[in-house]
Amino acid sequence: MRVLVLGSGGREHALSWKIAQSSHLEELYIAPGNAGTRLHGTNVSIKADDFQGIRKFVLEKNISIVVVGPEDPLVKGIRDFFEQDEELKKIPVIGPDKKGAQLEGSKDFSKVFMEKYNIPTAKYKTFTKDTLEEGYAFLAKLKPPYVLKADGLAAGKGVLILDNLEEARAELSNMLLDAKFGDASSRVVIEEFLKGIELSVFVLTDGHSYKILPEAKDYKRIGEGDTGLNTGGMGAVSPVPFATPDFLDKVENQIVIPTIKGLQQEDINYKGFIFIGLMAVKGEPFVIEYNCRMGDPETEVVLPRIKSDLLDLFEGVATGTLSERDIEFDEKTATTVMMVSGGYPESYEKGKTIYGLNEVENCQVFHAGTTSDGPVVTSAGGRVLAVTALGKSIEAALAKSYNALEKIEFEGAYYRRDIGQDLL
Ligand code: ATP
Known part of the structure:
Protein backbone atom coordinates (compact mmCIF):
# COMPACT_ATOMS: atom_id res chain seq x y z
CA MET A 1 0.00 0.00 0.00
CA ASP A 97 -16.66 12.10 7.98
CA LYS A 98 -17.66 15.58 9.06
CA LYS A 99 -20.82 14.41 10.78
CA GLY A 100 -19.00 11.66 12.69
CA ALA A 101 -16.26 14.11 13.67
CA GLN A 102 -18.95 16.17 15.41
CA LEU A 103 -18.56 13.71 18.29
CA GLU A 104 -15.46 15.80 19.03
CA GLY A 105 -16.26 19.00 17.13
CA SER A 106 -19.40 19.80 19.12
CA LYS A 107 -19.79 19.03 22.82
CA ASP A 108 -23.53 19.60 22.50
CA PHE A 109 -23.75 17.07 19.63
CA SER A 110 -21.88 14.50 21.71
CA LYS A 111 -24.06 15.09 24.79
CA VAL A 112 -27.29 14.82 22.77
CA PHE A 113 -25.89 11.61 21.22
CA MET A 114 -25.00 10.11 24.61
CA GLU A 115 -28.36 11.00 26.10
CA LYS A 116 -30.22 9.54 23.11
CA TYR A 117 -28.34 6.22 23.27
CA ASN A 118 -28.27 5.94 27.06
CA ILE A 119 -24.52 6.22 27.34
CA PRO A 120 -23.47 7.13 30.89
CA THR A 121 -22.26 10.73 31.10
CA ALA A 122 -22.60 13.76 33.40
CA LYS A 123 -26.03 15.48 33.43
CA TYR A 124 -25.96 18.65 31.36
CA LYS A 125 -27.75 21.47 29.56
CA THR A 126 -26.65 23.63 26.65
CA PHE A 127 -27.11 27.42 26.54
CA THR A 128 -26.73 30.24 24.03
CA LYS A 129 -26.68 34.02 24.48
CA ASP A 130 -30.47 34.01 24.20
CA THR A 131 -30.78 31.62 27.14
CA LEU A 132 -28.11 33.15 29.41
CA GLU A 133 -30.61 33.74 32.23
CA GLU A 134 -31.63 30.08 32.11
CA GLY A 135 -27.92 29.22 32.23
CA TYR A 136 -27.57 31.22 35.47
CA ALA A 137 -30.60 29.44 36.90
CA PHE A 138 -29.15 26.03 35.93
CA LEU A 139 -25.83 26.91 37.59
CA ALA A 140 -27.64 27.89 40.77
CA LYS A 141 -29.18 24.43 40.95
CA LEU A 142 -25.81 22.64 40.65
CA LYS A 143 -23.27 22.00 43.38
CA PRO A 144 -19.72 23.33 42.90
CA PRO A 145 -17.34 22.83 41.19
CA TYR A 146 -19.05 24.08 38.03
CA VAL A 147 -18.06 22.65 34.64
CA LEU A 148 -18.45 24.99 31.63
CA LYS A 149 -17.55 23.75 28.15
CA ALA A 150 -17.33 25.74 24.94
CA ASP A 151 -19.30 23.73 22.38
CA GLY A 152 -16.73 23.87 19.57
CA LEU A 153 -13.00 23.13 19.23
CA ALA A 154 -10.91 25.43 21.42
CA ALA A 155 -7.46 23.81 21.23
CA GLY A 156 -8.02 21.94 24.49
CA LYS A 157 -8.65 25.17 26.42
CA GLY A 158 -12.43 25.41 26.17
CA VAL A 159 -13.31 23.65 29.43
CA LEU A 160 -13.47 25.68 32.63
CA ILE A 161 -13.89 24.15 36.07
CA LEU A 162 -14.80 26.77 38.65
CA ASP A 163 -15.21 26.53 42.39
CA ASN A 164 -17.50 29.43 42.96
CA LEU A 165 -20.86 30.42 41.58
CA GLU A 166 -20.02 34.09 40.95
CA GLU A 167 -17.00 33.11 38.87
CA ALA A 168 -19.02 30.51 36.98
CA ARG A 169 -21.69 33.13 36.16
CA ALA A 170 -19.04 35.59 35.00
CA GLU A 171 -17.34 33.01 32.79
CA LEU A 172 -20.62 31.87 31.31
CA SER A 173 -21.31 35.44 30.31
CA ASN A 174 -17.73 35.86 28.96
CA MET A 175 -18.16 32.79 26.83
CA LEU A 176 -21.63 33.55 25.49
CA LEU A 177 -21.68 37.34 25.27
CA ASP A 178 -18.00 38.22 24.80
CA ALA A 179 -17.01 35.22 22.66
CA LYS A 180 -14.22 34.18 25.06
CA PHE A 181 -13.42 31.24 22.78
CA GLY A 182 -14.68 32.89 19.59
CA ASP A 183 -17.39 31.07 17.74
CA ALA A 184 -16.57 27.89 19.72
CA SER A 185 -18.28 29.38 22.77
CA SER A 186 -21.43 30.64 21.05
CA ARG A 187 -22.98 27.61 22.73
CA VAL A 188 -21.90 26.42 26.17
CA VAL A 189 -22.50 23.05 27.78
CA ILE A 190 -22.84 23.22 31.56
CA GLU A 191 -22.52 19.87 33.24
CA GLU A 192 -22.41 18.14 36.57
CA PHE A 193 -18.92 17.64 38.03
CA LEU A 194 -17.87 14.00 38.18
CA LYS A 195 -15.45 13.01 40.91
CA GLY A 196 -13.28 10.03 40.05
CA ILE A 197 -10.17 8.91 38.18
CA GLU A 198 -9.71 9.53 34.46
CA LEU A 199 -8.55 7.14 31.79
CA SER A 200 -9.08 6.72 28.07
CA VAL A 201 -10.21 3.85 25.93
CA PHE A 202 -9.62 3.71 22.18
CA VAL A 203 -11.73 1.98 19.59
CA LEU A 204 -11.02 1.27 15.94
CA THR A 205 -14.16 0.72 13.87
CA ASP A 206 -15.23 0.11 10.29
CA GLY A 207 -18.70 1.36 11.16
CA HIS A 208 -20.05 -2.11 12.00
CA SER A 209 -17.55 -4.08 13.98
CA TYR A 210 -14.92 -2.70 16.29
CA LYS A 211 -11.68 -3.52 18.08
CA ILE A 212 -11.05 -2.10 21.52
CA LEU A 213 -7.41 -1.05 21.76
CA PRO A 214 -5.34 -0.90 24.97
CA GLU A 215 -6.53 1.73 27.45
CA ALA A 216 -4.24 4.49 28.70
CA LYS A 217 -3.94 7.17 31.36
CA ASP A 218 -2.39 10.50 30.48
CA TYR A 219 -0.95 13.32 32.58
CA LYS A 220 -2.27 16.70 31.48
CA ARG A 221 -0.75 19.22 33.91
CA ILE A 222 2.68 20.75 33.44
CA GLY A 223 3.76 20.31 37.06
CA GLU A 224 4.54 17.27 39.17
CA GLY A 225 1.72 16.10 41.40
CA ASP A 226 -0.73 17.22 38.67
CA THR A 227 -0.29 20.90 39.35
CA GLY A 228 -0.05 23.99 37.16
CA LEU A 229 -1.41 24.68 33.72
CA ASN A 230 -2.99 22.17 31.38
CA THR A 231 -0.86 20.95 28.48
CA GLY A 232 -1.41 18.72 25.47
CA GLY A 233 -0.18 15.87 27.71
CA MET A 234 3.08 15.26 29.59
CA GLY A 235 3.15 11.48 29.61
CA ALA A 236 1.04 8.34 29.50
CA VAL A 237 0.86 4.78 30.77
CA SER A 238 -0.82 1.67 29.34
CA PRO A 239 -2.33 -0.60 30.63
CA VAL A 240 -4.03 1.17 33.54
CA PRO A 241 -4.06 -1.02 36.66
CA PHE A 242 -7.46 0.18 37.93
CA ALA A 243 -9.08 -0.69 34.59
CA THR A 244 -9.96 -4.22 35.70
CA PRO A 245 -11.53 -6.74 33.31
CA ASP A 246 -14.85 -6.09 35.05
CA PHE A 247 -14.54 -2.32 34.52
CA LEU A 248 -13.52 -2.79 30.86
CA ASP A 249 -16.54 -5.08 30.34
CA LYS A 250 -18.75 -2.26 31.57
CA VAL A 251 -17.01 0.12 29.18
CA GLU A 252 -17.65 -2.24 26.28
CA ASN A 253 -21.28 -2.98 27.11
CA GLN A 254 -22.45 0.38 28.40
CA ILE A 255 -20.37 2.64 26.16
CA VAL A 256 -18.62 1.08 23.15
CA ILE A 257 -21.50 -1.05 21.85
CA PRO A 258 -24.15 1.69 22.27
CA THR A 259 -21.77 4.19 20.64
CA ILE A 260 -21.26 2.02 17.53
CA LYS A 261 -25.00 1.26 17.34
CA GLY A 262 -25.86 4.92 17.85
CA LEU A 263 -23.55 5.97 15.03
CA GLN A 264 -25.24 3.47 12.73
CA GLN A 265 -28.69 4.71 13.73
CA GLU A 266 -27.61 8.28 13.04
CA ASP A 267 -26.53 7.12 9.57
CA ILE A 268 -22.92 7.97 10.31
CA ASN A 269 -20.57 5.70 8.40
CA TYR A 270 -17.81 6.02 10.99
CA LYS A 271 -14.46 4.60 9.89
CA GLY A 272 -11.52 5.28 12.12
CA PHE A 273 -10.55 5.78 15.74
CA ILE A 274 -12.86 6.79 18.56
CA PHE A 275 -11.11 8.11 21.65
CA ILE A 276 -13.35 7.78 24.68
CA GLY A 277 -12.29 9.94 27.63
CA LEU A 278 -13.71 8.34 30.77
CA MET A 279 -14.17 9.10 34.42
CA ALA A 280 -14.27 6.05 36.67
CA VAL A 281 -16.69 6.99 39.45
CA LYS A 282 -16.81 4.35 42.19
CA GLY A 283 -16.00 1.66 39.62
CA GLU A 284 -18.57 2.88 37.07
CA PRO A 285 -17.49 4.39 33.73
CA PHE A 286 -18.85 7.77 32.58
CA VAL A 287 -17.94 9.44 29.28
CA ILE A 288 -16.27 12.83 29.71
CA GLU A 289 -15.63 13.33 26.01
CA TYR A 290 -15.27 11.66 22.65
CA ASN A 291 -12.45 12.51 20.28
CA CYS A 292 -12.56 11.49 16.64
CA ARG A 293 -8.87 10.49 16.48
CA MET A 294 -6.19 8.95 18.64
CA GLY A 295 -4.76 10.87 21.58
CA ASP A 296 -1.30 12.34 21.85
CA PRO A 297 0.66 11.12 23.90
CA GLU A 298 -1.65 8.09 24.32
CA THR A 299 -0.82 6.83 20.81
CA GLU A 300 2.80 6.61 21.91
CA VAL A 301 1.88 3.95 24.50
CA VAL A 302 -1.06 2.28 22.73
CA LEU A 303 0.56 1.46 19.37
CA PRO A 304 3.71 -0.09 20.87
CA ARG A 305 1.37 -2.54 22.65
CA ILE A 306 -0.35 -3.65 19.44
CA LYS A 307 1.46 -6.63 17.95
CA SER A 308 -0.72 -6.89 14.85
CA ASP A 309 -0.07 -5.29 11.49
CA LEU A 310 -1.66 -1.82 11.61
CA LEU A 311 -2.11 -1.56 7.83
CA ASP A 312 -3.95 -4.88 7.86
CA LEU A 313 -6.33 -3.40 10.44
CA PHE A 314 -6.70 -0.19 8.39
CA GLU A 315 -7.49 -2.28 5.32
CA GLY A 316 -10.19 -3.94 7.42
CA VAL A 317 -11.57 -0.51 8.36
CA ALA A 318 -11.52 0.67 4.74
CA THR A 319 -13.23 -2.41 3.32
CA GLY A 320 -15.66 -3.06 6.18
CA THR A 321 -13.94 -6.34 7.05
CA LEU A 322 -12.45 -5.43 10.41
CA SER A 323 -14.27 -8.36 12.05
CA GLU A 324 -12.15 -10.76 9.98
CA ARG A 325 -8.86 -9.31 11.23
CA ASP A 326 -7.04 -10.43 14.33
CA ILE A 327 -5.67 -8.03 16.85
CA GLU A 328 -3.07 -9.06 19.39
CA PHE A 329 -1.67 -7.05 22.27
CA ASP A 330 1.61 -7.04 24.12
CA GLU A 331 1.01 -7.74 27.82
CA LYS A 332 3.89 -5.51 28.80
CA THR A 333 3.42 -2.01 30.18
CA ALA A 334 4.26 0.96 28.01
CA THR A 335 5.17 4.35 29.47
CA THR A 336 5.93 7.55 27.67
CA VAL A 337 7.39 10.75 29.12
CA MET A 338 7.20 14.01 27.20
CA MET A 339 10.21 16.30 27.01
CA VAL A 340 9.02 19.87 26.48
CA SER A 341 10.50 23.31 25.81
CA GLY A 342 11.21 25.49 28.86
CA GLY A 343 8.23 27.79 29.45
CA TYR A 344 5.66 25.54 27.76
CA PRO A 345 2.60 25.69 27.85
CA GLU A 346 3.15 29.46 28.00
CA SER A 347 5.70 31.14 25.76
CA TYR A 348 8.85 29.19 24.93
CA GLU A 349 11.76 29.31 22.53
CA LYS A 350 12.20 27.05 19.53
CA GLY A 351 15.24 26.15 17.44
CA LYS A 352 17.27 24.50 20.23
CA THR A 353 19.66 21.77 19.05
CA ILE A 354 18.76 18.38 20.52
CA TYR A 355 21.71 16.23 21.63
CA GLY A 356 21.96 12.57 22.58
CA LEU A 357 19.21 11.06 20.42
CA ASN A 358 21.60 8.42 19.10
CA GLU A 359 22.66 7.36 22.58
CA VAL A 360 19.19 6.16 23.56
CA GLU A 361 18.82 2.40 24.00
CA ASN A 362 15.83 0.20 24.82
CA CYS A 363 13.40 3.00 24.11
CA GLN A 364 11.53 4.47 21.22
CA VAL A 365 11.86 8.22 20.95
CA PHE A 366 8.82 9.67 19.20
CA HIS A 367 9.33 13.16 17.89
CA ALA A 368 6.63 15.82 18.36
CA GLY A 369 7.79 19.41 17.74
CA THR A 370 11.09 18.77 15.99
CA THR A 371 12.64 19.69 12.69
CA SER A 372 15.91 18.78 11.06
CA ASP A 373 18.61 20.26 8.94
CA GLY A 374 20.70 17.35 7.76
CA PRO A 375 21.74 15.33 10.80
CA VAL A 376 21.00 18.18 13.24
CA VAL A 377 17.62 17.93 14.98
CA THR A 378 16.19 21.04 16.61
CA SER A 379 13.10 21.80 18.68
CA ALA A 380 10.18 23.31 16.81
CA GLY A 381 7.30 23.24 19.29
CA GLY A 382 6.24 23.14 22.93
CA ARG A 383 6.11 19.38 23.22
CA VAL A 384 9.32 18.13 21.64
CA LEU A 385 9.90 14.39 22.25
CA ALA A 386 7.96 11.48 23.77
CA VAL A 387 10.22 8.78 25.15
CA THR A 388 8.43 5.42 25.20
CA ALA A 389 9.57 2.20 26.81
CA LEU A 390 8.06 -1.24 27.33
CA GLY A 391 8.66 -3.19 30.53
CA LYS A 392 7.32 -6.04 32.63
CA SER A 393 5.91 -3.51 35.11
CA ILE A 394 5.20 0.22 35.27
CA GLU A 395 8.40 0.65 37.31
CA ALA A 396 10.49 -1.27 34.76
CA ALA A 397 9.12 0.71 31.81
CA LEU A 398 9.51 4.03 33.63
CA ALA A 399 13.11 3.22 34.56
CA LYS A 400 13.91 2.79 30.85
CA SER A 401 12.06 5.97 29.81
CA TYR A 402 13.80 8.06 32.49
CA ASN A 403 17.18 6.50 31.79
CA ALA A 404 16.86 7.53 28.14
CA LEU A 405 15.68 11.03 29.06
CA GLU A 406 18.90 11.58 31.00
CA LYS A 407 20.84 11.06 27.79
CA ILE A 408 18.87 13.58 25.75
CA GLU A 409 19.30 17.30 26.16
CA PHE A 410 18.45 20.63 24.69
CA GLU A 411 18.55 24.07 26.26
CA GLY A 412 15.62 24.59 28.61
CA ALA A 413 14.30 21.02 28.31
CA TYR A 414 11.82 19.98 30.99
CA TYR A 415 9.95 16.78 31.82
CA ARG A 416 7.84 15.56 34.70
CA ARG A 417 9.58 13.03 36.94
CA ASP A 418 6.39 11.61 38.40
CA ILE A 419 4.64 10.06 35.40
CA GLY A 420 2.86 6.87 36.50
CA GLN A 421 3.75 7.31 40.20
CA ASP A 422 0.08 7.50 41.20
CA LEU A 423 -0.48 4.05 39.67
CA LEU A 424 2.22 2.26 41.67
P1 ATP B 1 -8.90 17.94 25.71
O1 ATP B 1 -8.91 18.59 24.37
O2 ATP B 1 -7.89 18.52 26.66
O3 ATP B 1 -8.92 16.46 25.69
P2 ATP B 1 -11.43 19.10 25.91
O4 ATP B 1 -11.09 20.54 25.88
O5 ATP B 1 -11.99 18.49 24.70
O6 ATP B 1 -10.22 18.30 26.43
P3 ATP B 1 -12.90 17.70 28.01
O7 ATP B 1 -12.04 16.51 27.86
O8 ATP B 1 -14.35 17.55 27.89
O9 ATP B 1 -12.44 18.92 27.12
O10 ATP B 1 -12.55 18.30 29.45
C1 ATP B 1 -11.21 18.61 29.81
C2 ATP B 1 -10.92 18.08 31.19
O11 ATP B 1 -11.82 18.66 32.13
C3 ATP B 1 -11.15 16.58 31.32
O12 ATP B 1 -10.02 15.87 30.93
C4 ATP B 1 -11.47 16.45 32.78
O13 ATP B 1 -10.29 16.42 33.57
C5 ATP B 1 -12.20 17.71 33.10
N1 ATP B 1 -13.65 17.50 33.03
C6 ATP B 1 -14.44 17.65 31.96
N2 ATP B 1 -15.72 17.37 32.24
C7 ATP B 1 -15.76 17.05 33.55
C8 ATP B 1 -16.81 16.67 34.46
N3 ATP B 1 -18.07 16.60 34.08
N4 ATP B 1 -16.45 16.40 35.73
C9 ATP B 1 -15.18 16.49 36.15
N5 ATP B 1 -14.16 16.85 35.35
C10 ATP B 1 -14.43 17.13 34.07
Missing part, protein backbone atom coordinates in the same frame (compact mmCIF):
# COMPACT_ATOMS: atom_id res chain seq x y z
CA ARG A 2 1.06 3.55 -0.67
CA VAL A 3 0.22 5.42 2.51
CA LEU A 4 -0.13 9.11 3.33
CA VAL A 5 -0.22 10.05 7.03
CA LEU A 6 -1.50 13.56 7.84
CA GLY A 7 -0.10 15.44 10.83
CA SER A 8 3.17 16.34 12.49
CA GLY A 9 3.14 15.34 16.16
CA GLY A 10 4.25 12.47 18.36
CA ARG A 11 1.03 10.68 17.44
CA GLU A 12 1.91 10.81 13.74
CA HIS A 13 5.47 9.68 14.41
CA ALA A 14 4.10 6.68 16.34
CA LEU A 15 1.63 5.93 13.51
CA SER A 16 4.43 6.15 10.92
CA TRP A 17 6.74 3.97 13.03
CA LYS A 18 4.02 1.31 13.31
CA ILE A 19 2.97 1.54 9.64
CA ALA A 20 6.62 1.20 8.59
CA GLN A 21 6.63 -2.26 10.21
CA SER A 22 3.75 -3.47 8.02
CA SER A 23 4.29 -6.14 5.38
CA HIS A 24 1.65 -4.34 3.26
CA LEU A 25 3.67 -1.14 2.99
CA GLU A 26 5.15 -0.07 -0.32
CA GLU A 27 5.67 3.64 0.25
CA LEU A 28 5.03 5.98 3.21
CA TYR A 29 4.60 9.74 3.06
CA ILE A 30 3.88 12.08 5.93
CA ALA A 31 2.39 15.57 5.47
CA PRO A 32 3.96 17.61 6.92
CA GLY A 33 5.68 15.26 9.42
CA ASN A 34 8.65 16.06 11.66
CA ALA A 35 12.29 15.05 12.15
CA GLY A 36 11.14 11.65 13.48
CA THR A 37 8.66 10.69 10.77
CA ARG A 38 11.32 11.14 8.09
CA LEU A 39 13.10 8.09 9.57
CA HIS A 40 10.19 5.92 8.37
CA GLY A 41 9.07 7.61 5.18
CA THR A 42 9.19 10.80 3.15
CA ASN A 43 8.01 14.09 4.63
CA VAL A 44 6.10 16.33 2.25
CA SER A 45 5.54 19.97 3.05
CA ILE A 46 1.76 20.10 2.80
CA LYS A 47 -0.34 21.17 5.77
CA ALA A 48 -2.74 18.56 7.14
CA ASP A 49 -5.73 20.79 6.32
CA ASP A 50 -4.62 21.91 2.84
CA PHE A 51 -7.21 19.76 1.03
CA GLN A 52 -6.27 20.92 -2.47
CA GLY A 53 -2.57 20.34 -1.82
CA ILE A 54 -3.36 16.87 -0.45
CA ARG A 55 -5.57 16.11 -3.45
CA LYS A 56 -2.82 16.95 -5.91
CA PHE A 57 -0.22 14.91 -4.00
CA VAL A 58 -2.47 11.86 -3.56
CA LEU A 59 -3.18 11.71 -7.31
CA GLU A 60 0.42 12.36 -8.28
CA LYS A 61 1.81 9.60 -6.04
CA ASN A 62 -1.05 7.19 -6.56
CA ILE A 63 -1.70 6.96 -2.81
CA SER A 64 -3.82 3.97 -1.76
CA ILE A 65 -4.87 5.05 1.75
CA VAL A 66 -4.85 8.25 3.82
CA VAL A 67 -4.47 8.07 7.60
CA VAL A 68 -5.56 11.24 9.41
CA GLY A 69 -3.78 11.98 12.70
CA PRO A 70 -5.30 15.23 14.07
CA GLU A 71 -8.94 16.28 14.47
CA ASP A 72 -8.80 19.47 12.48
CA PRO A 73 -8.92 18.01 8.95
CA LEU A 74 -11.64 15.58 10.08
CA VAL A 75 -13.85 18.26 11.59
CA LYS A 76 -13.30 20.30 8.41
CA GLY A 77 -14.51 17.31 6.37
CA ILE A 78 -11.50 15.73 4.69
CA ARG A 79 -13.29 12.41 4.29
CA ASP A 80 -16.33 14.09 2.73
CA PHE A 81 -13.92 15.95 0.42
CA PHE A 82 -12.48 12.63 -0.78
CA GLU A 83 -15.87 10.94 -1.11
CA GLN A 84 -17.32 13.79 -3.15
CA ASP A 85 -14.44 13.90 -5.62
CA GLU A 86 -14.69 11.63 -8.70
CA GLU A 87 -10.96 10.96 -8.74
CA LEU A 88 -10.46 10.58 -4.99
CA LYS A 89 -13.53 8.65 -3.96
CA LYS A 90 -11.92 5.23 -4.30
CA ILE A 91 -9.12 6.17 -1.92
CA PRO A 92 -10.06 5.32 1.66
CA VAL A 93 -9.54 7.83 4.45
CA ILE A 94 -9.01 6.46 7.96
CA GLY A 95 -11.06 8.90 10.02
CA PRO A 96 -14.76 9.78 10.30
